[in-house]
Amino acid sequence: MAYSIVVLVKQVPDLNAVRVDKASGKPLLGDQLVLGAADAIAVEAALQLKEAHGGEVTVVSAGPPSVKDALQRALAMGADRALLAPIDQANALDTLALSRVLAGVLSGLTFDILITGQNSDDYESGQVPAQVAELLGLPQVSWVTKLVAVDGGLAIERDTEDGKQQVIAATPVVIMAADGLNEPRYPSLKGIMAAKKKPLETVEVAAVSATTDITWSDPAAPQKPPAGIIVQDKPAAEAVAELVAWLRTKNLA
Amino acid sequence: MSNGILIIAESHEGALRPASLELVTAGLAAKAAVGGSLTALLPGSNVAGPATELAGLGVDTVKVAEDPKLSAFTTDAWAAAVEAAVKALDPRVVIFAGTTSGRDLAPRLAARFGAPSAANVIAIGGSSDTIVATRPVLGGRVQTDVSLGGSLAFLSAGPGAFEKAVSTGVTAPVEALAVDLSGVSERVRVTGLAAADSGGSSSLASAEVVVAGGRGLKEPANFALVEELAGKLGGAVAASRAVVDAGWRSHHEQIGQTGKTVSPKLYIAVGISGAVQHNVGMQGSEAIVAINRDPDAPIFKIASFGIVGDLFEIVPELNRQLS
Numbered sequence: 001m002a003y004s005i006v007v008l009v010k011q012v013p014d015l016n017a018v019r020v021d022k023a024s025g026k027p028l029l030g031d032q033l034v035l036g037a038a039d040a041i042a043v044e045a046a047l048q049l050k051e052a053h054g055g056e057v058t059v060v061s062a063g064p065p066s067v068k069d070a071l072q073r074a075l076a077m078g079a080d081r082a083l084l085a086p087i088d089q090a091n092a093l094d095t096l097a098l099s100r101v102l103a104g105v106l107s108g109l110t111f112d113i114l115i116t117g118q119n120s121d122d123y124e125s126g127q128v129p130a131q132v133a134e135l136l137g138l139p140q141v142s143w144v145t146k147l148v149a150v151d152g153g154l155a156i157e158r159d160t161e162d163g164k165q166q167v168i169a170a171t172p173v174v175i176m177a178a179d180g181l182n183e184p185r186y187p188s189l190k191g192i193m194a195a196k197k198k199p200l201e202t203v204e205v206a207a208v209s210a211t212t213d214i215t216w217s218d219p220a221a222p223q224k225p226p227a228g229i230i231v232q233d234k235p236a237a238e239a240v241a242e243l244v245a246w247l248r249t250k251n252l253a
Numbered sequence: 254m255s256n257g258i259l260i261i262a263e264s265h266e267g268a269l270r271p272a273s274l275e276l277v278t279a280g281l282a283a284k285a286a287v288g289g290s291l292t293a294l295l296p297g298s299n300v301a302g303p304a305t306e307l308a309g310l311g312v313d314t315v316k317v318a319e320d321p322k323l324s325a326f327t328t329d330a331w332a333a334a335v336e337a338a339v340k341a342l343d344p345r346v347v348i349f350a351g352t353t354s355g356r357d358l359a360p361r362l363a364a365r366f367g368a369p370s371a372a373n374v375i376a377i378g379g380s381s382d383t384i385v386a387t388r389p390v391l392g393g394r395v396q397t398d399v400s401l402g403g404s405l406a407f408l409s410a411g412p413g414a415f416e417k418a419v420s421t422g423v424t425a426p427v428e429a430l431a432v433d434l435s436g437v438s439e440r441v442r443v444t445g446l447a448a449a450d451s452g453g454s455s456s457l458a459s460a461e462v463v464v465a466g467g468r469g470l471k472e473p474a475n476f477a478l479v480e481e482l483a484g485k486l487g488g489a490v491a492a493s494r495a496v497v498d499a500g501w502r503s504h505h506e507q508i509g510q511t512g513k514t515v516s517p518k519l520y521i522a523v524g525i526s527g528a529v530q531h532n533v534g535m536q537g538s539e540a541i542v543a544i545n546r547d548p549d550a551p552i553f554k555i556a557s558f559g560i561v562g563d564l565f566e567i568v569p570e571l572n573r574q575l576s
């Protein structure tokens with residue numbers, strides 16, 4: 001069967017470009033904004049299902065106009081269309097308020113599978129997919145490392161503390177894509193050119209209101225733990241003897 | 254008037270999960286800040302053994318929700334059980350363990366109750382009016398303090414962020430909590446559980462000693478050094494993303510942002526430079542030993558004991574001296 005698939009993505013700062021200011025302890029974000037790493041895996045998963053079974057892939061994101069770049073990236077990978085829910089700053093909203101915005105957009109779409117990344121690269125809370133699933137009344141399957149379409153739904157493997165849990169999920173369902181599910185493709189030049197002609201619409205969102213009773217401080221570096229012992233410029237036998245003595249005083253060896 | 258702390262414990266094959274022991278400590282921290290009593294809910298099927306263990310860890314009451322639908326984790330059944338417990342007990346804050354299921358449930362229940370939530374928290378303070386939960390963001394280099402007001406809030410503990418609770422010698426009462434799961438449909442059906450590959454995620458997550466190797470090992474065969482060291486210390490073997498991506502080791506051994514988070518008593522990083530994406534997966538370890546030839550490698554900034562030098566001299570010597 002052909003699938004109608006929606007992928008939720010978030011534009012995030014490039015984690016490799018983030019520095020912490022030594023004086024203030026505040027993070028300095030680079031100018032580079034990218035499609036989240038787990039979100040690229042989610043897009044790839046949707047494209048693979050579409051390529052195997054037919055269907056359509058729609059990518060959805062909420063944020064300022066710059067988010068169009070992340071959506072273009074997904075279109076260049078092969079998604080068919082993109083929807084942008086305009087809000088000022090995704091990270092200025094608490095996750096439940098953001099989830100309500102996204103659920104509002106998604107409730108106007110018909111889909112079989114909603115795929116998201118397990119976590120965003122910046123705030124890393126992994127809360128939005130579960131909250132969107134709850135608000136839409138859909139089941140969620142998280143930490144997905146294998147996703148195969150079968151009769152009656154999707155055969156899934158999840159990475160859990162106890163090993164790989166295998167489940168069969170009926171559609172519609174929310175899938176949270178984890179690292180290891182696939183290796184996201186790079187957009188081809190042809191894909192990048194084609195993406196420019198694909199529909200990227202801005203949708204109307206209902207008035208955004210923050211959830212009451214939650215605020216948070218600006219991120220800052222934690223108090224530094226006391227510096228450890230560093231052994232340098234000593235022969236291996238001597239350095240190792242010091243390490244072994246240290247391990248024994250700590251009852252670690 | 255809501256009051257008290259509710260923690261949601263988990264067991265597997267007749268034993269509490271290690272993360273549940275950390276959860277009790279998180280619950281005690283919340284109790285110290287918020288006040289009220291600390292109740293532990295243990296959902297599952299045939300969980301009398303772990304319930305008794307839980308009762309001895311310093312909680313005030315253990316509530317057991319037993320149902321066949323709770324034996325294997327599904328979000329729908331577990332969320333329904335926790336929802337029933339929240340309605341029955343009216344807690345000020347509900348805390349989930351730092352597990353895949355805890356991370357699933359906390360936000361879902363928060364959305365169900367329209368309540369604020371924070372994931373992966375590493376410290377809990379504040380007061381009954383405003384609970385303050387600290388959580389790492391941006392790869393763990395910085396933190397934010399989340400303030401949660403109102404009358405109900407949901408948190409999930411960060412893996413390894415809290416010490417494992419130990420038996421206090423006092424046994425709390427264990428009571429059954431009736432939950433009606435007849436309305437829970439099987440939209441997601443569990444069909445099996447494949448134990449992770451040899452020395453897989455489960456043993457890595459609970460190992461007291463983890464020895465991890467990185468690109469400094471130069472080639473896959475040299476992982477034998479890491480394996481020998483792990484063997485001497487009774488530990489598990491892990492790997493950095495670089496060597497997993499290079500195909501030297503399998504993904505289930507990968508530590509870091511896109512792999513496993515571990516917090517053993519001892520973590521030894523061999524030939525790992527300590528990129529932030531790696532460190533976020535192990536910086537909760539009690540003791541960190543780093544062996545690397547580059548004195549400027551970031552791993553030395555978080556190491557409790559570091560040796561700057563050639564790992565091909567140091568690790569064989571370490572294996573010898575530990576014999």
